[in-house]
Amino acid sequence: MTESLTDQRRLRPRGSNLGRELAEKLRARIIGGEFPPGARLPSETAISDAYGVSRVTVRTAVKLLESQGMVNVRHGSGTYVADFGGQVRTGLQELRSISETIQEMGFTPRMERYRMEQRPATPEEAAKLAIDDGTEVISIQRAILADEIVMAYSYDVIPSSLIPASHVGELGVDSLFRVLDQLGLQPVRALAELHAVNSTEVAWGPSQPESGLYLLLDQVHQDQRGAAVAYSRTYFVEGRFQFMILRTR
């Protein structure tokens, strides 16, 4: 391996780090089929040598993959690729763009904006966003697709004051994360609530899921200073998106 990760340090995108990058590369190799489910990854020292990074860095990468349910680590034995049956799978505790997640699992993400309007915040939205009742917000309804199949319907609310007119057009078309990122409002944490929902009023348009069964992720996104930047209710169509979480004591 002649290409060292550290050489590219200056070119790295924001919010990235060597561990994260290494995790991406390993994930790509896993999805690419080089390491099929059940296969053992090279040892941590071997990976460390191959990529020219320290073992500590390798370990942060492996831990990330583990928390995403991508691999299982067995002390004294090795790190093995998990069997996630080709489904989109993601670790809940890590805040990431849905589009990114879809892409990394080897599918093509797309947004479809259904409706967007500017209106006063409802009391509930105002409470979630910690703004005054009736403050102007931009409300967006969009569908999130992977390979043209709807993964989720999302209802997002953002205080209008955060979005300059020049960027409004991108909302609901591009990834919400990407838009916020460009404005320096990258969410770094989200306080999320989980619910099961059964309703025919969530979806719109053609090809609505038959069951009407969703996993609702009700979350407030916060920026680095702890300020609320967005309130999202994202309804994931049950069975199309796999949420997992590594719970530890």
Place this chain on the structure above:
Amino acid sequence: MTESLTDQRRLRPRGSNLGRELAEKLRARIIGGEFPPGARLPSETAISDAYGVSRVTVRTAVKLLESQGMVNVRHGSGTYVADFGGQVRTGLQELRSISETIQEMGFTPRMERYRMEQRPATPEEAAKLAIDDGTEVISIQRAILADEIVMAYSYDVIPSSLIPASHVGELGVDSLFRVLDQLGLQPVRALAELHAVNSTEVAWGPSQPESGLYLLLDQVHQDQRGAAVAYSRTYFVEGRFQFMILRTR
């Protein structure tokens, strides 16, 4: 600080580590009022000196506290005690007994065993528990109540070999965690999958929830060695139990 954490290495309980211990000590000082909400903790180097551990270890401790919503870390400024308003908010990412959680929310937990049998594992169960097809397992169906209201219906499977006959009677009556703990099989991690479920076949007995809507926590509990000790499918009645999770980048 004369008492160095590293000196006690041999006395440390299993499954612990310096970072976790340090987090406990810091948490105790925070709860004890030494650092009230909004206060800044000593710098990482200062803590590292005071406790005789490396800064890397301090950072793992601080990260743990941050993931529990105990502190907010601000780059270039410091680490501040969060204002958690007296509320006990149990995050999903932390593995705890449901009974314990119910108790901490001020309710009285109770188990109601509906059915228990010993039988060969189904292929799916065997796969989850990493045992051979057809290995004998104990299957338990129980309801978990808080103040006599059903919070969840749980379907648990445990390899028979793990449970001595003397403890079988407690299964499904006492907290599963407590029973496993007594056998030295305390789960330290669980790989959980989340699903929305709508079914009338989950619940039993009288006073079944009308909606049939559940949040399913499908999880494999593992002990310290990574061995699967139990496979649980717990159906939480939607709306009666609140799951929160702090997602971070």
Place this chain on the structure above:
DNA sequence: GAGTGGTCTAGACCACGCA
């Protein structure tokens, strides 16, 4: 016993905030 992951250290340099 060889090889794997688990833990920890000391030290370096970078990026950010704040006065």
Place this chain on the structure above:
DNA sequence: GCGTGGTCTAGACCACTCA
């Protein structure tokens, strides 16, 4: 400009698995 947290390294030793 100084102090803070953010990242990364090289190396050490321990605990575990498996042949």
